[in-house]
Amino acid sequence: MRKQAYFTSDLSQKEFPLAERIHAAIINPKILALIQNEHADFDTTKFLALSELNDYRQKYIAESLRTEVGAISALEQKVLDTVSDSGIISKVTEEELSGSDNFAQRLADRVARFGGSWTFILSFMGVLLLWIIANALLLHNKGFDPYPFILLNLFLSCLAALQAPVIMMSQNRQEVKDRDRAKKDYIVNLKAEVEIRGLHEKLDHLLIHQQQHLLEIQQMQIDLLQDILTRIEKKPH
Template identity: 55%
Template sequence: MPEPTQDTAALWFGREAESLSAAEQSVLAAARQRAIISRDVEQGFAEQLSFGQRLADQVAVFGGSWSFIIVFAVILAAWVLLNTLLLVRPFDAYPFIFLNLILSMLAAIQAPVIMMSQNRQAARDRADAAHDYEINLKAEIEIMALHDKLDHLRTEQIEALLTKQQEQIALLTRLLQAAPPRA
């Protein structure tokens, strides 16, 4: 990646090139080269995930769904019905101490797994935000460059128009001087 020149850094950022962050230097270099900087941030994250991380994400997706709530409600209702009404000798009689133990263990395992998934999602969101910043910064630089080009073209057109007008005035002056006086 070529180094941004002092002129372009001062022009677009108002600072010296050495004081620019790595992202700003990268964006400035990409803008100077007219290179595309957009990329699929999600793909980079997905390729780095281990089996455990993918499993944690799936547990978090299922654990935060209506399917989980419905399945869990059905299992709890079946447990209670089985141990209160259907079995002569219930394996977990009221107050359902074994059920409480299972629910506590499930919560103790599910909470950290969901937190791991949320932490990964937060890291993914930070990477997305950093990438969005780079894209927005490059777009802003490109827009400012277009404004400069338009200003330059407008200045050239005005100068050409003034030159043309001066030539026309000079021609009219010569014609008036060369014309015979009217009587």
């Protein structure tokens, strides 16, 4: 079984897996300056671990937010936490949006949804026509609500008085939901920006490692060619 290789970080003098080694030359200059504020002897020739770099990335993001906003809000802190633990923030925000409504709020939404549908309009028109036909024509205006249909007017007034507050309640709740969704979108966008920055740095890291590997292969090929040329020169003609 192949033994895992380790290296010693020039930043903390601790051992880390060799796969996490990051050359300081590929670090973002602003993050490198932040590291050098705490470790003055750390320069572009040194190495550190990826986990250590992530810690300083989080510190840099926090400092940037403090500089631009003046203080870190709960939203920005949530983003920083998900950056550090590699969590999926969109899943968290969806869980917060769902399951927060009580029975009265769900009932208000259903009433408002039904009151603004063609089903309600057609049903309401049908009830009105049946009411008028039953009292004016079938009962010859001697029914329980003869013309001018005072009882019907009372029902309509009560319905309007109850329906309007329910619709306003549903609209207010929808505004609250829209504000919450806007906050969630901001959180997700901020997290995406941070992750994209980190992805760029990782790509730079991979490219430099690949270039170093190619240079090593090229040097080996040059050594082989040099050895072949030396043997050819030494070979008697």
